[in-house]
Amino acid sequence: MNSKQIKYTVGQLSKLSNVSVRTLHFYDEKNLLKAKRDNNGYRFYSAYDAALLQQIIIYREMDMSLTDIAATINAGNFDLISALQKQRRLLIERRKTTNVMIKRIEVSIMMAKGEENFDVILKGLPQAKVDEWKSEIKHGENGEEVFEAYGKISNDEIHDYKHDADEWTQRYMEVTHLPVDDERVQAFMKEAYIMLNSMLYKTMDDFKGANYEFLKMTNTEGRKDTVVVDIYETYQKGMAKHYFDAMDYFAENSLKDNEENYIHLT
Known part of the structure; x- marks a missing residue:
């Protein structure tokens, strides 16, 4: 069976795309993603519809209004494949940026935990001294690495x-x-x-x-x-x-x- 012959019920497409049945019905009412009818009158969606739904999801995550999305995908020059390829490139770039941000956050968490561990190790010594040492380490050449290392200890x-x-x-x-x-x-x-x-x-x-x-x-x-x-x-x-x-x-x-x-x- 080729992709053009694939058919999804409303429930199947809902599970596949993680979009609620209620939302699919709403998109149908708004002529954003129209369901088709088989010979028995049951609603179904094609593989093209499933791909188009992914594009709609992406546009929604970009905070586009339903009106703007409808105008875009219903335009005569709309090319679903090109649109998806473009969005794929954008998402890959976004993923790279997100990964960098996640790494920075992980390092920050590790450093904060490292400072806590440093306090534990030196508990009992004058707190003014401990604060002074931490400040000196932070401003040192390898300060980030020092506290990140301490943060690895449970x-x-x-x-x-x-x-x-x-x-x-x-x-x-x-x-x-x-x-x-x-x-x-x-x-x-x-x-x-x-x-x-x-x-x-x-x-x-x-x-x-x-x-x-x-x-x-x-x-x-x-x-x-x-x-x-x-x-x-x-x-x-x-x-x-x-x-x-x-x-x-x-x-x-x-x-x-x-x-x-x-x-x-x-």
């Missing part, structure tokens, strides 16, 4: 991480007076390394684990990051330098040439 995960980080920090502050090569300090660095890997797996796409080069780079950047340093220093004076020195020692003496025995611990 509510349960961020509270679990907060608990583990607080517990680790309290214990670590008791050994910061020791040399960074002390085995007790290095045990803390191993714990910190595992937590770092866990966090990055949640926040970085295609993250394969913090190898030696990655950890060294992270430490170098951390030393220069005024927010990161200030967070450590807010917990305890001198903590930032001790931590990065100790983590560098861990990288050089435990992780280097032995990555396979550490990365899998995540």
